[in-house]
Amino acid sequence: MKIIIVGAGGHSRVVYDILRADRNVAVSAFVDNSPRGSEETIMGVPVIGDHDVLPEYVKKNDVAGFIVAVGDNDIRQQHFETMTDMGLEPVSAIHPDATISETANIGPGTVIASGSIITTNAKVGENAIVNTGSVIEHESEVGDHAHVGPGTTVAGRVRIGDGTFVGMGSSVTDYTTIGENSTIGAGSVVLDDVESDTVVAGAPAELKRRKEQQ
Known part of the structure; x- marks a missing residue:
């Protein structure tokens, strides 16, 4: 399953490192609301921008799942609810x-x-x-x-x-x-x-x- 990681801070790197051992998922991109350079990557995976780019990106790249990699509980919950409302499947790491x-x-x-x-x-x-x-x-x-x-x-x-x-x-x-x-x-x-x-x-x-x- 192709997934995205929501968040591009330190915790997102830990989550991606865990997911690299999971053969059932493939991380397509990181999503982050903070301003990012167009060429930024994390461990070779692109950081594509904020939630506004997701509908088109998800459709174009056949993304089916997500995980929120944000330490703050309130922010993580908000992102989780946004992503599930989009119809994406939450996956665990x-x-x-x-x-x-x-x-x-x-x-x-x-x-x-x-x-x-x-x-x-x-x-x-x-x-x-x-x-x-x-x-x-x-x-x-x-x-x-x-x-x-x-x-x-x-x-x-x-x-x-x-x-x-x-x-x-x-x-x-x-x-x-x-x-x-x-x-x-x-x-x-x-x-x-x-x-x-x-x-x-x-x-x-x-x-x-x-x-x-x-």
């Missing part, structure tokens, strides 16, 4: 060095980076990121459009809400629930439930502020 239980469930459009471990009956939602070397233990759930940072350990039966970001090197103890659209600071130790739309940090993690409702 799962590194061959990741260890994923046969009983785990990985949603479409999700990135599972190198060295990650997803264990028994764990679930990762759509358009999410489980970054390098992270562990999602048994029966835990990572929501849609969430991002688990590098080197994070999520113990068993944890619930991480949609759109939540867990910073690198954090630890989340078992049976903990983290609400939607929250931010866990890097290196935090989460011992208690975290409300939605909040920022927590520290060891143990404590409330730093509440996010403004949109």
Whole structure:
């Protein structure tokens, strides 16, 4: 299947590097809203511009799928919804060095980076990121459009809400629930439930502020 990668920053290079090992997909181009030179490429693959060029490009090049390679959860979700509205199929990027239980469930459009471990009956939602070397233990759930940072350990039966970001090197103890659209600071130790739309940090993690409702 021919696909495009949405995003042309650092994370897009990681995603493309993962997808090069997947014989079921071929990356046709990168798409990015930032101004780009007409000859720009990433690892030999062209960067073709913003979403305005997509309808013609997709039709001309028989592109059927996509993956969003943007770290910011809100922006990644917006791009994901735009691309699915165009009728393109979300594909996942799962590194061959990741260890994923046969009983785990990985949603479409999700990135599972190198060295990650997803264990028994764990679930990762759509358009999410489980970054390098992270562990999602048994029966835990990572929501849609969430991002688990590098080197994070999520113990068993944890619930991480949609759109939540867990910073690198954090630890989340078992049976903990983290609400939607929250931010866990890097290196935090989460011992208690975290409300939605909040920022927590520290060891143990404590409330730093509440996010403004949109």
